[in-house]
Amino acid sequence: MLQHPSSRGVMDFEIRKVRTVAQGRRKLRAEREEYFRLVKAGYSCKEASALVGVNARTGREWRNGRWDPKRFRPPVSRTTAVPGQGVYTQRAPVPRERVPLPARARSRYLSERERIHIADRLREKAPIRSIAAELGRSPSTISREVRRNRTEGTRGQWHYRPFAAQARADARRPRPKPRKITHNSELRDAVQRGLDEQWSPEQICHALRRQFPDQPEMHVVHETVYQALYVQGRGHLRRELAGALRTGRARRRPHRQANCRQARFTDPMVMISDRPAEADDRAVPGHWEGDLIIGKNNGSAIGTLVERSTRYVMLLHLPADHTAASVRDALAETVRTLPPHLKRSLTWDQGSEMAGHHAFSVATDVPVYFCNPGSPWQRGSNENTNGLLRQYFPKGTDLSVHTREHLDSVAAQLNRRPRKTLDWETPAERLSKLLTA
Template sequence: MGYRQLTQAQRYQISAFLSVGWSQRKIAREIDCHSSTISRELRRNGSLNEYEPAEAGRLSGHRRKSAHKSHKRAPSLIDWVTKQIQSEWSPDQVAGFMRRVGSIQVSHQWIYNLIYRDRIAGGDLWKYCRLPCQRRYQRHLAKRAGLGKIPDRVGIEHRPKAVDDRLHIGHWEGDTILHGHKNSGAVTLVERRSGYLLADCVPKLKAGLVSKVIIRELRPIRGAIQTLTLDNGSEFADHQTFSEALSLKSYFCDPYRSSQRGTNENTNGLLRQYFPKGTDFAKVSRKAIRQAVNRLNNRPRKRLGYRTPAEVFWGEYSGGLDTSGAALNT
């Protein structure tokens, strides 16, 4: 969901919902915007104890009228920012320092764009950035090359809002852990409410092989599957096959928004404890990955009140088991 300015009507809605005790997240869902938009609005245009929509609209209008955009192309500003990046400051550090000293302000996103334009023009400013920043522009190039297209892709914006609440089991996230450039890997599937993990290896990260693993892992518990949220890797291009086989609905995150599959990303990090980067999954036995998965599923989690993912999942799953599929990770 992209950022857009709030209307005055929405400001009156925010005021009304706040008066009856609604949370910022609930208000955002109701007026169809991101929760960060509500947080930003209250921080900028509200006071410590109240939010007055008419005053908020006046403050917002004044801020927009007094904003000066021309300075952002000034050569002196670009030169100064460039020197700080070459001194290995991050874009966030540059923007934060400018805010602190009260000078001309630019956002960290503007600085990222400056670095990207410099790279497209043949510059080397990106090389002074830390690895995450470098990857950011590798992703830009991948997107320009048209990589990762998924046929009949349904975006996460169409996923039922109830999935966000994690109140019921049945909503899963899927990803792959790679060895090299898709030479081999592991398919990981994590249930959002419980954190319960299923995983298996594939010798090649091809769509057909990944689809077979997903069907094999989820078929025995298909009564506990309603949705599966995936990233945009081409290995999930065969999503229609496993969606039909398992009677589930597949959704895809926005490009490069791994935070929309936060449970899966965090669990992949835990699995890396057993299979560090550089592991050739073509040489990992099914027994070895099952043992690692079982350990994670039976490790207490703080967010679950120190219950284990297995306790929460099997405690709430009332569906019958299909024993024709793969062995379950219990």
């Protein structure tokens, strides 16, 4: 006779004497927890089932994740009379609400407890999204888990068994893993031939799938090729392997996500989304857009300011350099020449030359708003003006040779040019009207 391994000799529940009456799922919770504890302690399914007082079939269904709560719900009798055939009684389960699992410290990987929950809910025909919501996981995580770790059967059928799924996941987790290219000489030669032809890793991988459609051992993803080049190469070999790539990099360059980037400046930026709405419709003058046009070898620059409503242009003289301090001082000097009602805001990109934006705002009382990365259209007037200025300051030339007087002359010539967007008025005429009004 089996004896319970508890140190107290008794369990915190009473083994049922009569098993012909359905007890409901809640009455078996303690038995189920004790069953799993005994299985983990080394008892067989039959022995653990006998110790907790359930049938061995019930224990197997608990262990395999096929426990169906409908078998333990209190049945509701529904009598139907069929003429000429008598009276029939149909038992229907009582609808109930699924109780979510209690919250625990969640790991990156699915736990055995979560896999048991997945198996139970799949047995109940629950949708993937409902299971994911109950576990606090992404639906793709649950779908991928079922697809990877299910047990395939005959005729396209499959079953999800939590303990078998846990064993498969544990077997795949250990690192390091043997590299596919290292252990397959035929695959390694095929990849090398593609690199000799100056193919990219992605082109090599797709070519292999077309060349060997029925040989999965010859199929790799481009990340596998990159890992073989970046990880296995050492010294001179690393330089040779990296030379086969178009970028010529000998190691991987991480790409950070937008929400993981470090702050661009020491002082926090105010983004263009917080800019006043009056600046968007260009009805109120005094909102400016700014940027730099860069000279030869990034050694010289000229600052540009464009008023959004009138397209009036002002140029910043930067004879020595275009560091943050030089740009800050040139901006402050230029903005101080404007009347108060033309100093409402300044929009700039996230270039390093605006690191002193906070000091500029304190000195001039002009707020600075920054565009989103890679969004030049948010400063469309300034980008268009920079293109016009290249007629006077061609690319690849030294911009430090231009004097303050020459910059003023170029700005005045642009401000006298009729503009289609202003109904063929000049920026100077439009600004004069606004100042007079």
